[in-house]
Amino acid sequence: MSMVMTPLAIRLESCGKTFADATRALDPLDLEVRAGETVVLLGPSGCGKTTTLRIIAGLEEPDPGGRVLFDGEDVTLQPIEKRNVGLVFQSYALFPNMDVRGNIAYGLRIRGIGNAERETRVDEMLAMMRIEALAERRIDQLSGGQRQRVALARALAVRPRALLLDEPLTALDAKLRDMLRVEIDALLRGLGITSIYVTHDQAEAMALGDRIVVMDHGKVAQIGTPREIYHAPASRFVADFIGTMNRLDGAVDGGRFVTAAGAIPWAAAPAGALCVLFRPESVRLADTGAGQLAGSVSAAFFLGDRTRLFVDCAGQQVIAETSVRREFAPGTQVRLAIDSDALLTLRDEP
Amino acid sequence: MTRRGPAFWCLLGFTLCVCAFLIVPVGMSMLAGVTVNYQAGIESGFTLRWVGQVWDGYSDTIFRSIGIALACLACTLVLGVPAAYVLARKQSGLARAIEELLVMPVAIPGLATALALIVTYNTLGNFRTSWTFILVGHVLFTLPFMVRSVIAVMGAIDMKTLEEGAASLGAGFAQRFFGVVLPNCRSGILAGSLMVVTLSMGEFNMTWLLHTPLTKTLPVGLADAYASLRLEVGSAYTLVFFVMIVPLLIGIQVFARPVELGARTARP
Secondary structure: OOOOOOOOOEEEEEEEEEOOOOOEEEEEEEEEEOOOOEEEEEOOOOOOHHHHHHHHHOOOOOOOOOEEEEOOEEOOOOOHHHHOEEEEOOOOOOOOOOEHHHHHHHHHHHOOOOHHHHHHHHHHHHHHOOOHHHOOOEHHHOOHHHHHHHHHHHHHHOOOOEEEEEOOOOOOOHHHHHHHHHHHHHHHHHHOOEEEEEEOOHHHHHHHOOEEEEEEOOEEEEEEOHHHHHHOOOOHHHHHHOOOOEEEEOEEOOOEEEEOOEEEEOOOOOOOOOEEEEOHHHEEEEOOOOOOEEEEEEEEEEOOOOEEEEEEEOOEEEEEEEOOOOOOOOOOEEEEEEOHHHOEOOOOOO | OOOOOHHHHHHHHHHHHHHHHHHHHHHHHHHHOOEOOOOOOHHHOEOOHHHHHHHHHHHHHHHHHHHHHHHHHHHHHHHHHHHHHHHHHOOOHHHHHHHHHHOHHHHOOHHHHHHHHHHHHOOOOOHHHOHHHHHHHHHHHHHHHHHHHHHHHHHHOOHHHHHHHHHHOOOOHHHHHHHHHHHHOHHHHHHHHHHHHHHHHHOOHHHHHHOOOOOOOHHHHHHHHHHHOOHHHHHHHHHHHHHHHHHHHHHHHHHHHHHHHHHHHOOO
């Protein structure tokens, strides 16, 4: 496929955004997106992720003082139509007055690309997104997944310097979402195009991002690889937003973390830590007499491949997962063993 | 097939009665226009004499009305579609207020609007005696219908995101407006056009005050004929009006229908 482009490096320098009604959508933010990298902006609604994307796209101007740099060149004052970035929307934004082919050809026509080459490029895109059969369809004859494929083809047809995706899978049902996510991942990696992907879905973020920017209330909460974000969350917010996190209050005492339900060996315990965090998959069910914590099952959910247990450990709740084939009635007494290597503490809390 | 109960036949009968109540007078009037002597009834025979008389005496009003309706359409398109675009894009309270204000000429009696125009522009050169004086009144009256129907369509298909999509593909404002905005408002523009043409064609209230003996429109001529000539001539005039307006309405609707369907199902 003749899609070889030099990937673009994007830099935001203290880009904040205050809207006309004085609401602060985004605190001044610095962000470096390396050439060819996929960066996911992740956070709950209203966290500023879409505003950040729109500033990069050129649909919003940052507050005075903010700069947007494409390969070192200041594009802050360039409108979107001059930036040559592909944009994919949650609502697809396909033109209802054109068929699939017309939609994909639109950007090429705007650029004055001749008929013959335009047709070739459109056919290339149709093949790449495997939608050749839909070429002559009207937009209202397509399903959501097909529409998003057309939207991707349309955005990529003009060979943009970067691809910006704003919750592209949110409007689709779960199964289709997973399928298209895998496709988008392969597509972005295959093309080597710099991409910025906005989502509120942490699973999507983990699967697609080379790096994830977790955002909250207009601020960056953490930037890191999916592994860093998952295994070493920088704050309580990140820990809670990505996956499920257990938290136990207690105190450090001679290489152990002591709670009301038992003590966990923790050689690397930071002095004075008053709470410990760990993921459900780091908790094992132990035999009677073994393990470190005692508790009673308060609820159990059978998920097919495993069972998720909510265990009451002397008044504190611990979520554990087990693949043991048995039923857990509420009130069942269990012993829990916690993997000491998986114990975490947070920088922003003692 | 499900069996139709008595309720169905009752409703059907009622509907047909109402239709007859509304349509029979129209038919009677048209029939009167081709009857030799209405008092004597249909037995007196049919004739096109009255139609001929209308054509001789009033054909200028017919062409003037068509001309004014088309000019009015042109004006409301040029003024109304961009206005609707701006009002639909701006979510401010001011935009809402302007949208409401635009409807004022519909709420205020046509006579009052006409009087205001006469008081203000009476002395402005030949404006008062020109057909454009009537045009101004018609544009005032019909503009809100165009603006409203275009705004409705723009609101229904999230024009803002469509435009952002077009902009991301490199389209400047003019390319977006003519290539994306206008084609996707077609159903609204056509519905608005239908309203504007028919309203202008049949407008009487305002035109009654605005016209001069040399700038009579079709409805004004119709009133004139009813008032001063035989009933048969007035009815023949009605017939001519129908023959003109019905094909026009059907034509515009046939033209608009497939597009309207497209716009309705296009919402994601």
